[in-house]
Amino acid sequence: MTGGSSQQEFDDAFRKLYENHKINPDDILWEKIDSRLHNVGLNHHVRIIKYKRFVIVSIAAAITGIVVMLAINRDIRDPHKLAEPEIIARGTVLKKKNYVISDSEISQQNIIKDSVSKNNYNKSLRKLRDQNKNISEKIKSITIEKTGVKNEQLRKTCYCSPERQSPDSTIYITDKTKQNLRMVVTEKISDILFYNYKKRNSLIERNDKNSYKIQKIKQTGHSIFAEAYAAPELSYRMLTANSKYSMPDYGKPYFNKKEKPEITYATGVNFGVRIRDVLYLKSGILYSVYSYKFKTEAKNIISDNFNGIYVYTSSGAVDLKFLSSDSLSNDSFLKSSINISYINIPLMADIYIKSNYFLDLGIDFQMLAGQNMNWQAEDYDGNFSSAISSGVNNIKKYGISLKIGFGSERQITDRLSVLINPSFRMLLSSLNNIAPVKSYPYAWSINAGVRYYFN
Amino acid sequence: MTTGYLDTGDLIRSCVRNDTDARKELYERFAPKMLSICHRYAKTKIDAEDIFQEGFLKVFENLKQIKKNESIEWWMKKVFVNEALKLYKRRKNLYLVDDLSVLDSSVPANTDLLNKLSTMEITHLIQKLPDKMRIVFNMYAIDGFSHKEISLMLNISIGTSKSNLHDARKTLQKKILKLEQIKLIR
Numbered sequence: 312m313t314g315g316s317s318q319q320e321f322d323d324a325f326r327k328l329y330e331n332h333k334i335n336p337d338d339i340l341w342e343k344i345d346s347r348l349h350n351v352g353l354n355h356h357v358r359i360i361k362y363k364r365f366v367i368v369s370i371a372a373a374i375t376g377i378v379v380m381l382a383i384n385r386d387i388r389d390p391h392k393l394a395e396p397e398i399i400a401r402g403t404v405l406k407k408k409n410y411v412i413s414d415s416e417i418s419q420q421n422i423i424k425d426s427v428s429k430n431n432y433n434k435s436l437r438k439l440r441d442q443n444k445n446i447s448e449k450i451k452s453i454t455i456e457k458t459g460v461k462n463e464q465l466r467k468t469c470y471c472s473p474e475r476q477s478p479d480s481t482i483y484i485t486d487k488t489k490q491n492l493r494m495v496v497t498e499k500i501s502d503i504l505f506y507n508y509k510k511r512n513s514l515i516e517r518n519d520k521n522s523y524k525i526q527k528i529k530q531t532g533h534s535i536f537a538e539a540y541a542a543p544e545l546s547y548r549m550l551t552a553n554s555k556y557s558m559p560d561y562g563k564p565y566f567n568k569k570e571k572p573e574i575t576y577a578t579g580v581n582f583g584v585r586i587r588d589v590l591y592l593k594s595g596i597l598y599s600v601y602s603y604k605f606k607t608e609a610k611n612i613i614s615d616n617f618n619g620i621y622v623y624t625s626s627g628a629v630d631l632k633f634l635s636s637d638s639l640s641n642d643s644f645l646k647s648s649i650n651i652s653y654i655n656i657p658l659m660a661d662i663y664i665k666s667n668y669f670l671d672l673g674i675d676f677q678m679l680a681g682q683n684m685n686w687q688a689e690d691y692d693g694n695f696s697s698a699i700s701s702g703v704n705n706i707k708k709y710g711i712s713l714k715i716g717f718g719s720e721r722q723i724t725d726r727l728s729v730l731i732n733p734s735f736r737m738l739l740s741s742l743n744n745i746a747p748v749k750s751y752p753y754a755w756s757i758n759a760g761v762r763y764y765f766n
Numbered sequence: 767m768t769t770g771y772l773d774t775g776d777l778i779r780s781c782v783r784n785d786t787d788a789r790k791e792l793y794e795r796f797a798p799k800m801l802s803i804c805h806r807y808a809k810t811k812i813d814a815e816d817i818f819q820e821g822f823l824k825v826f827e828n829l830k831q832i833k834k835n836e837s838i839e840w841w842m843k844k845v846f847v848n849e850a851l852k853l854y855k856r857r858k859n860l861y862l863v864d865d866l867s868v869l870d871s872s873v874p875a876n877t878d879l880l881n882k883l884s885t886m887e888i889t890h891l892i893q894k895l896p897d898k899m900r901i902v903f904n905m906y907a908i909d910g911f912s913h914k915e916i917s918l919m920l921n922i923s924i925g926t927s928k929s930n931l932h933d934a935r936k937t938l939q940k941k942i943l944k945l946e947q948i949k950l951i952r
Binding site: 318321322324325326328329332333335336340341343345347348 | 799
């Protein structure tokens with residue numbers, strides 16, 4: 312046999328030989344494949360989470376950028392800044408809270424000037440009411456002098472009553488007298504500055520005999536403030552598989568099921584500076600605590616290592632030493648509360664969307680301050696063993712958190728205000744890089760604080 | 767252990783849904799056959815098991831791409847062959863000769879001798895072939911790929927494929943003869 316046919320026969324012989332040839336694989340091969348399939352699934356999940364995190368952070372960054380840009384440009388678009396001064400009629404009551412001006416109030420030029428210098432509107436109003444009486448007396452004496460009417464006849468008049476502003480409402484005076492009286496009052500209300508303590512940037516001046524001109528003025532110089540706050544926090548965490556390690560059975564789903572978040576707190580102080588009318592930047596120092604607790608069967612989270620017992624938590628492994636015994640039964644329950652404290656340096660922007668409401672955006676530079684945990688093992692007979700630990704191994708010392716919040720500010724005096732600021736803070740990097748799972752703590756908090764303006 | 771998937775289509779659909787039992791069953795159905803293929807394409811047992819693992823990962827990852835009327839065994843065979851090619855391409859030692867002159871010389875068929883050897887012995891002989899010859903011979907002579915398919919998969923010309931096949935046959939004949947002689951001496 313030569314040529315093509317012999318070659319075909321040769322090939323056919325091989326083909327026939329291997330047609331039904333099988334080699335049974337070792338069991339270990341399936342275990343390896345299964346384990347890798349599991350990891351492939353987890354890696355896919357991690358990729359999705361990473362992608363989602365990237366999308367969320369990008370959106371947050373984009374929104375922050377847009378809001379900051381809007382805030383910076385708001386000065387230009389603010390109609391009060393560019394519009395002509397608003398002209399209002401005498402006696403008009405502006406409806407905005409803390410922005411009420413009556414004709415009689417404005418007429419007290421000296422008092423109002425005083426209020427400008429002291430920045431104390433309420434105090435000025437009290438003085439104003441006292442002065443009303445004196446001015447009424449003065450006008451009364453002028454009236455008596457000019458008209459010759461008797462004092463008792465003037466009792467019915469109400470020249471300077473804050474409720475009834477018009478001095479010419481009396482029926483006892485002549486037109487000439489009225490003119491004279493009007494001159495007296497007009498002198499008092501001639502071109503004045505009125506300081507609105509709330510807005511602090513409005514000018515009110517006489518426009519003509521019957522109206523006033525209100526104009527916002529641009530405040531010069533920077534407002535500097537300090538604020539102190541405290542917040543209850545509910546700390547929790549997002550877990551992802553660490554693709555560098557094979558996922559043990561006690562992994563992510565187990566931690567999510569067994570570990571519970573705890574209510575913690577954060578407290579700090581900030582110093583801020585006004586960059587624009589609606590934009591403040593602030594930074595300071597914040598102490599915060601991330602905490603969780605669990606009670607679970609010991610067998611699921613422990614392993615013996617060279618130094619003793621190794622306990623796995625979602626933040627990483629902990630070396631455990633028992634005070635009352637050398638070992639820990641697999642059947643016992645292990646419970647613990649783990650607190651990890653941080654010092655944070657926030658760098659935040661407060662963007663005022665209305666006069667009293669603001670968005671709070673920024674980052675926290677986070678430094679590990681300490682760890683505190685209590686361990687107890689309880690066997691089925693109810694006997695307790697206490698343990699000591701050295702803290703979570705290889706926990707990261709530094710991290711960066713993203714913070715976003717919404718706040719409301721209420722002025723209680725000219726310089727002092729109170730703040731309520733619900734916010735969300737999330738660590739962008741994992742607590743521990745060499746743990747089987749990666750843990751990203753986040754906290755919901757309601758900050759309550761006070762703010763003091765220095766100028 | 768089988769879980770009762772009589773229809774391969776159902777089995778594939780379950781695997782696509784990441785059903786662990788279905789995956790195990792698919793593995794058990796096809797693993798022995800695929801491991802045999804891996805051994806033929808690999809030079810060593812370790813290489814064969816590497817190809818085997820990578821191949822099954824690819825199979826589970828890409829099962830949804832299998833066409834409706836396509837034979838799963840043929841599809842899986844292509845996946846495992848591709849994994850074998852990848853391994854040797856990665857090691858950069860897959861150089862293919864392009865010498866058409868050898869095609870002129872005839873190769874004596876020696877199927878009688880072949881029948882006297884065990885499959886294991888023949889597999890060892892195939893494994894001892896140089897990479898280039900072993901792969902082309904396996905693909906064409908045993909697994910039924912055409913020269914056109916081989917040329918596309920290996921990114922070589924059809925002539926190169928034929929040339930390597932010829933060399934492989936010739937080398938195998940010699941090895942079979944040599945093995946037979948050794949056996950006779952013993």
